[in-house]
Amino acid sequence: MATIGQIAAELGISKSTVSRALRGLPGVSQDLIDEVKAVAERMGYVPSAAAAGLTTGRNYAVGVVVPALTRWFYSEVVSGVDRALAAAGYDVVLYDMDRNHDVGTRAFARSLLRKRVDALIVVATVFTEHELAEFDALEMPVIAVGPSAPQFRTIGVDDHAIMAAAMEHMLGLGHRQLGYVGGYDEESLSLASAADREHTFMKTALAAGALVQPEWMLAGGYKQGAAMRATRELFSRDSWPTGLVCASDEMAMGAICAIHAAGKRVPEDVSVIGIDGHEYGADYELTTMAQNPQAQGEWAARQVVAEIEGATPVQEFEPAPFTLIQRGSTAAPGR
Numbered sequence: 001m002a003t004i005g006q007i008a009a010e011l012g013i014s015k016s017t018v019s020r021a022l023r024g025l026p027g028v029s030q031d032l033i034d035e036v037k038a039v040a041e042r043m044g045y046v047p048s049a050a051a052a053g054l055t056t057g058r059n060y061a062v063g064v065v066v067p068a069l070t071r072w073f074y075s076e077v078v079s080g081v082d083r084a085l086a087a088a089g090y091d092v093v094l095y096d097m098d099r100n101h102d103v104g105t106r107a108f109a110r111s112l113l114r115k116r117v118d119a120l121i122v123v124a125t126v127f128t129e130h131e132l133a134e135f136d137a138l139e140m141p142v143i144a145v146g147p148s149a150p151q152f153r154t155i156g157v158d159d160h161a162i163m164a165a166a167m168e169h170m171l172g173l174g175h176r177q178l179g180y181v182g183g184y185d186e187e188s189l190s191l192a193s194a195a196d197r198e199h200t201f202m203k204t205a206l207a208a209g210a211l212v213q214p215e216w217m218l219a220g221g222y223k224q225g226a227a228m229r230a231t232r233e234l235f236s237r238d239s240w241p242t243g244l245v246c247a248s249d250e251m252a253m254g255a256i257c258a259i260h261a262a263g264k265r266v267p268e269d270v271s272v273i274g275i276d277g278h279e280y281g282a283d284y285e286l287t288t289m290a291q292n293p294q295a296q297g298e299w300a301a302r303q304v305v306a307e308i309e310g311a312t313p314v315q316e317f318e319p320a321p322f323t324l325i326q327r328g329s330t331a332a333p334g335r
Contacts, residue, residue, distance in 0.1 A: 002043035063117035080297025119304035147193030159196035175243035179216030220251035227254030235262035249278035267331040285328035
C-alpha cells in the first residue's frame, strides 16, 4: 500500500502538498490535484481519513500550544509533532502563548479552536482558570507534552525519577557536598515540575548524608544567563560544593561558563550534571540525563491522530524514557 511520502517522492513534491491535493484544499492547482490523484491511484494508495476531509467534516489539523518558540525543548517537541502529523496527512496550527504580553491578550478561544483543529497538543504551558474552562468545553482529544499537567493526559519524563538518577550518578562518584541550580521557569510557569525536581534533589541528598548549604541552592530560572549569574555569585563566597546538580541543561551550561569565569575547572574543582539532552551539551562536555522531546512530540501526535480517527483514548501514558550520557563535566571530587 502506497503512502503519502511515496507519492511525494514519485512526483518530486512535498508530503504536505500531496496531502493538500488529495483533500482538494485551496492553494493547489487543479492540474496538480489531478496529477496527484492519478499517481495515488496507480500506486494503490488507500485514502486515510485525511483524504476524506470534505465528507467527514474534520479539519485534519492539530493545534499545538507552546509558551514560546525560542526555547530548545519547545521547538524540539513541535518538530516531532510536525513530522508525525505530516506523515499522517495532518497540518499543524501553532498557538504561541507569548508570556511577554498580558494573559488577557493571548489568542486563545474555544470558537477559534473548534473551527480550525480536531485535537490539541499542549507543550509545557499552564493556563488560567478561564482558559481551562475553554478546554473543558472542547470535544476533542487534548494531550500535554513535558511537565506533568494534572488537567491533561501528559507525555513526559518522570521528574522525580530523572532527578534521582542524576543524584545517583553524582553520589556514586563520591560527591557529598552538593549544590543545586533550579528555580522557576516564568516562561512556561511549570511550577510542579520545578518543585518535583528540587524536592527529589533535597530528599536524595539528605538520605545520603550529603552536605547542602542553603547558599548553594541557586535560582537559575531554567535559563542559561540566569544560571550563569547565580553561579557566579556562588564563587564570591568562601565555600562552594564539589558538585552542582542542575535541573536543566541550559542552566548547567550557564553554570559551567560561570565556573570557568571564576578561574575554576570542570570537573577538577566542580562537577556539573544537567537534565534534558540539549543539542549543545556535547560542546560543553556536559554530563546529562537525556530525554528526547522530539520523540515525545511524535508520540503525542500519533496518539491524537489515532483518537481523531476512532481509537480508544489512552487514559494514562507510561513515563517517557531517559538515559545517562556521561561526558567530561563530572568526575570524582578533586578536593
